[in-house]
Amino acid sequence: LTSEYIVGACLKLFCSLCYQNAFIAQQLHDTIHTETNQTLCEIISSLLTRIHRPVVISYYAAKFFVNLCKTKVLSADHPSVSLESLTTLIHLCTKSIINKCVYLYIECLDTLIYLLNGNSTLHHIAMYTEQLLSKLFIYIFTPTKVLDEHVDESVIVQIRASSLTLLAVLSSHHEDIKKRIAEQESMAFFFLVEF
Incomplete structure (x- = not known):
């Protein structure tokens, strides 16, 4: 539970850091790739496709992807994430x-x-x-x-x-x-x- 809280908090922070700031978004993208040897798309995709994930983590993972698209760091129709992002958001919109x-x-x-x-x-x-x-x-x-x-x-x-x-x-x-x-x-x- 604690690690999920930290993941949610980090994603929320990343969303706000990248919001309309292409320079920070690009730096974050490059740093994460260097440190983890994974692309941001791979990481976001894994966050979106895990079944037992709190709603907030799914939401902020999708939102983070969108913020990266808005700053042109990633493409909105990047094949490894776009479908998961859309599916997650549609699912969240239909929950009670x-x-x-x-x-x-x-x-x-x-x-x-x-x-x-x-x-x-x-x-x-x-x-x-x-x-x-x-x-x-x-x-x-x-x-x-x-x-x-x-x-x-x-x-x-x-x-x-x-x-x-x-x-x-x-x-x-x-x-x-x-x-x-x-x-x-x-x-x-x-x-x-x-x-």
């Missing part, structure tokens, strides 16, 4: 929300948006589950079903905005998702008309 983790879910949605927006390669290898789509529609139309009634209104606005943006990104590559959005909109309209 615990109110104290709501910001983690918002970050996961925003990270998926970053990875998928304009990247047709990743769109074709990512697997979108019915569970993810259902969760996104709940976040948009009835967020209080999964969030505590005492949650701040700004959090609800954030999770709705991120969910809408992710749906827009997904629908730009998937015709069936466009149809689902149209169905959900008409259902929401009829629901509002009844009241």
Whole structure:
């Protein structure tokens, strides 16, 4: 448990160090490769594919990969990590929300948006589950079903905005998702008309 806590803390630190800082990200990449004789992609991939891994470690491993992509140290469609990163983030977005983790879910949605927006390669290898789509529609139309009634209104606005943006990104590559959005909109309209 202690070593997992340390791994999580290190990943969180690496994420913040690399955020929008290409020089630090490149130095970290080179240092880790020199010290461990492994590439960062191999390390991140192993963190993402371990089954019994705390949610926070999976999340920060995926986030670290994204920060390295944003600084151009790694490519967003690097074959050894991109699929695991996407799969992990999609899985995290579909887990039941615990109110104290709501910001983690918002970050996961925003990270998926970053990875998928304009990247047709990743769109074709990512697997979108019915569970993810259902969760996104709940976040948009009835967020209080999964969030505590005492949650701040700004959090609800954030999770709705991120969910809408992710749906827009997904629908730009998937015709069936466009149809689902149209169905959900008409259902929401009829629901509002009844009241």
